[in-house]
Amino acid sequence: MATIRDVAKLAGVSVATISRYLNKTGYVNIDTELKIKKAIETLNYEPSSVARGLAGKQTKTIALILPDISNPFFPELARAVEDVASTYGYTVIFCNSDDQGAKERTYIELLKKKYIDGIIFASNTLNKHDAEQINVNGIPIVCLDRAPDNHICSVVRSKNREGARLAVEHLLESGCRKIAHIYGPRDLITAQERMKGYEDAVKSLPWYSPSLMVPGNFRIDGGMQATETLLHGHPDIDGIFAGNDLMAIGTLKALHRMQIRVPDQVKVCGFDGIQMAEIMEPELTTVAQPIYEMGAIVSRLLIKKIEGSLDTNEIYELDVTLVPRKSTQKEAQL
Amino acid sequence: MATIRDVAKLAGVSVATISRYLNKTGYVNIDTELKIKKAIETLNYEPSSVARGLAGKQTKTIALILPDISNPFFPELARAVEDVASTYGYTVIFCNSDDQGAKERTYIELLKKKYIDGIIFASNTLNKHDAEQINVNGIPIVCLDRAPDNHICSVVRSKNREGARLAVEHLLESGCRKIAHIYGPRDLITAQERMKGYEDAVKSLPWYSPSLMVPGNFRIDGGMQATETLLHGHPDIDGIFAGNDLMAIGTLKALHRMQIRVPDQVKVCGFDGIQMAEIMEPELTTVAQPIYEMGAIVSRLLIKKIEGSLDTNEIYELDVTLVPRKSTQKEAQL
DNA sequence: CTGAAAGCGCTTACAG
DNA sequence: CTGAAAGCGCTTACAG
Numbered sequence: 001m002a003t004i005r006d007v008a009k010l011a012g013v014s015v016a017t018i019s020r021y022l023n024k025t026g027y028v029n030i031d032t033e034l035k036i037k038k039a040i041e042t043l044n045y046e047p048s049s050v051a052r053g054l055a056g057k058q059t060k061t062i063a064l065i066l067p068d069i070s071n072p073f074f075p076e077l078a079r080a081v082e083d084v085a086s087t088y089g090y091t092v093i094f095c096n097s098d099d100q101g102a103k104e105r106t107y108i109e110l111l112k113k114k115y116i117d118g119i120i121f122a123s124n125t126l127n128k129h130d131a132e133q134i135n136v137n138g139i140p141i142v143c144l145d146r147a148p149d150n151h152i153c154s155v156v157r158s159k160n161r162e163g164a165r166l167a168v169e170h171l172l173e174s175g176c177r178k179i180a181h182i183y184g185p186r187d188l189i190t191a192q193e194r195m196k197g198y199e200d201a202v203k204s205l206p207w208y209s210p211s212l213m214v215p216g217n218f219r220i221d222g223g224m225q226a227t228e229t230l231l232h233g234h235p236d237i238d239g240i241f242a243g244n245d246l247m248a249i250g251t252l253k254a255l256h257r258m259q260i261r262v263p264d265q266v267k268v269c270g271f272d273g274i275q276m277a278e279i280m281e282p283e284l285t286t287v288a289q290p291i292y293e294m295g296a297i298v299s300r301l302l303i304k305k306i307e308g309s310l311d312t313n314e315i316y317e318l319d320v321t322l323v324p325r326k327s328t329q330k331e332a333q334l
Numbered sequence: 335m336a337t338i339r340d341v342a343k344l345a346g347v348s349v350a351t352i353s354r355y356l357n358k359t360g361y362v363n364i365d366t367e368l369k370i371k372k373a374i375e376t377l378n379y380e381p382s383s384v385a386r387g388l389a390g391k392q393t394k395t396i397a398l399i400l401p402d403i404s405n406p407f408f409p410e411l412a413r414a415v416e417d418v419a420s421t422y423g424y425t426v427i428f429c430n431s432d433d434q435g436a437k438e439r440t441y442i443e444l445l446k447k448k449y450i451d452g453i454i455f456a457s458n459t460l461n462k463h464d465a466e467q468i469n470v471n472g473i474p475i476v477c478l479d480r481a482p483d484n485h486i487c488s489v490v491r492s493k494n495r496e497g498a499r500l501a502v503e504h505l506l507e508s509g510c511r512k513i514a515h516i517y518g519p520r521d522l523i524t525a526q527e528r529m530k531g532y533e534d535a536v537k538s539l540p541w542y543s544p545s546l547m548v549p550g551n552f553r554i555d556g557g558m559q560a561t562e563t564l565l566h567g568h569p570d571i572d573g574i575f576a577g578n579d580l581m582a583i584g585t586l587k588a589l590h591r592m593q594i595r596v597p598d599q600v601k602v603c604g605f606d607g608i609q610m611a612e613i614m615e616p617e618l619t620t621v622a623q624p625i626y627e628m629g630a631i632v633s634r635l636l637i638k639k640i641e642g643s644l645d646t647n648e649i650y651e652l653d654v655t656l657v658p659r660k661s662t663q664k665e666a667q668l
Numbered sequence: 669c670t671g672a673a674a675g676c677g678c679t680t681a682c683a684g
Numbered sequence: 685c686t687g688a689a690a691g692c693g694c695t696t697a698c699a700g
Contacts (some may be wrong), residue, residue: 001446003677014687019679027685049447050387051677054692059384061427061448070413072609075403082403082430091444093395094428096416110425113383114395220613249613256615275406279554279583281590281615337693348671353695361669385693388676 002043011039022047059115061091062302065107066122067099072246072274073291074122077144080295081120088303090117097123112139118302120144121153124188140305142298146189154305155315156298160190160271163287163320164197167241167269170285174267174328176239178207182226182251184218184243191218194243194271212237216247223250231258238266239328245270245277245286252280252327267328273321282326290318336377345373356381393449395425396636399441400456401433406580406608407625408456411478414629415454422637424451431457446473452636454478455487458522474639476632480523488639489649490632494524494605497621497654498531501575501603504619508601508662510573512541516560516585518552518577525552528577528605546571550581557584565592572600573662579604579611579620586614586661601662607655616660624652 004022008015013032020026021036028036039045053059064081066074078094085092093116095107104123111119118140141153171179181198184191195213202208214229216222223242227250230237242248248270255262262268262282270277273288297316304310338356342349347366354360355370362370373379387393398415400408412428419426427450429441438457445453456478475487505513515532518525529547536542548563550556557576561584564571576582582604589596596602596616604611607622631650638644 005677015678016680016688017686020686023679025679029685032686046443046447048388048449048677049444050384050393050449051692052679053384054382054388054676054694055678055680057679057692068413069403069409069416070609072406072409075406075409078428079402079404079430082428086429091427091429091448093425094412094416095420095425096413109380110383113380114425115382115384252615253613275404276610276613279587279610280613281586339693349694350672350696351670354670357695359695363669366670382693385676386695388678388692389694389696391676391695 002045077295084299158289160193161197164194168201171239179239180212182216220250223247224254227254245272285328411629418633492623494527495531498528502535505573513573514546516550554584557581558588561588579606619662
């Protein structure tokens, strides 16, 4: 492959001029510009990103650290990140952390060595110390959902609490008179916020009891187990708000096995708005996060930070929307 | 950050020796090794991958080009790729091609500039010309499913034809007497092979007719439409083999809307073994590809090629397994 | 077993 | 508007 030196020789100018032309930094005479253009074309020259990285400290590469791409929530997010990254000429390295701090740290070390330009953190275990660690190295970072304590990076998240309230209110309006909640891992801020939203909506109601909140793990199996527990303790439940769609799917499965009809006997609402919700039978009502948009925004923020046009760290809270489907349909509508 | 020069100075040896120590190339005296170790530790030295890339032409980075990570088939594959890559110290860049040749070519250009060590191609539009283009540049490449004509790269795929035959035979055994097939895009080899498998199994049967094969697009909506078409033309169909799970999900949805009971009136079988198949109601019978394993194998092959311990290009055909579920259950078993 | 030196392919002041 | 030169942080023959 041709190098910048070859181009310089062929065009009859210096390497520096080629570089200036390529990066549009500094003026280049129109005539020499033409010569350069021609030389580049005939040589089929492509500048080496690696050399650029070494010399200029910019690799046009960002990293996306997420818990697990197999979790149905993340593919759409990842797609959005890659889409906007690529339109800005960035390339994305993707890392599965399994929400393990150790893996995250290992990746961060690796990424630093690669002179990565920035990191999108969609993982939950990043603590203050780690974030500072990254910041010390001057690597821009933007987080999803979780804000690592001090305002060390921008954060993009949905209105989880409000969304949860919406979900419960929708269940109430659909005729539910006793609504339970299956919550996700307590160390996840999303799970906490959704739990709060549930409490906001029901704590003043006569039937409310803390035993209506049971733990799940944000996975299908957790939703199934929690549902069994729930109906064992409270056979009169007629509404379940699951902290995410996967658990809601588990709920639907469990109810089906128990031969409890949805939405006739029990109505179910999830949270997230993943594709799977729509293919369920009955179709699952959910509070949809703007997943693709979240990915797009977080990427744009990061790129702005990298390119220096953003130096404040703010929290962006995105609106959620209730998507009513069959699983919460009123009897009258049937 | 400390550089190799700092380490050399502190350890009182030359840069070359540090490099040799780091790369385990050439002998290093035990005493100086100790000094080097200490120096590295006190300086917290981490070699720059970028500099290594420039000097040594190895970036320890591979690319995964797939059509769309949002397609439920790919997350698990991507996860496998990343898992094995990371255990071998490689990092993975992921690219969504949407099966568009133009995007693929753009990516390849970009990746070449980044001195990527190798490419995994899970996309379908790579043609002979492109593959040669890559090969000319000496970038190792391994493909999924599709072999670009001449044996220019290794290929990993499942036994699609055999799997399709298995599916149809299973439907026959389950009591079906007229089985239709919804096939995927004709330019995809997987779709072609599965169609052949279907034909293998049914073409000698009395009821066989080419009109029992209708096109889908490998997506849910395609499965729905095809199913409607099918039942319109052949109301007596009692079995449908969809070319992939997404279309089978569409089939289930369409049948539900038409109030046709599965598996009582019509039995349905898909292909792929994605997670979604299991959450359907009724649960979807499918021919499962070893998705994770495919990703793992393809990655190992690529890394072997990169590291020079593999120079032949072969085709690896992996076994598929029929996973019988509710959607094909015999009446007797109900 | 170890060092000096060239080179990987760029960018970036500094002069002019 | 343009060039010479140093530098980014490594690796790799080549000597010794």
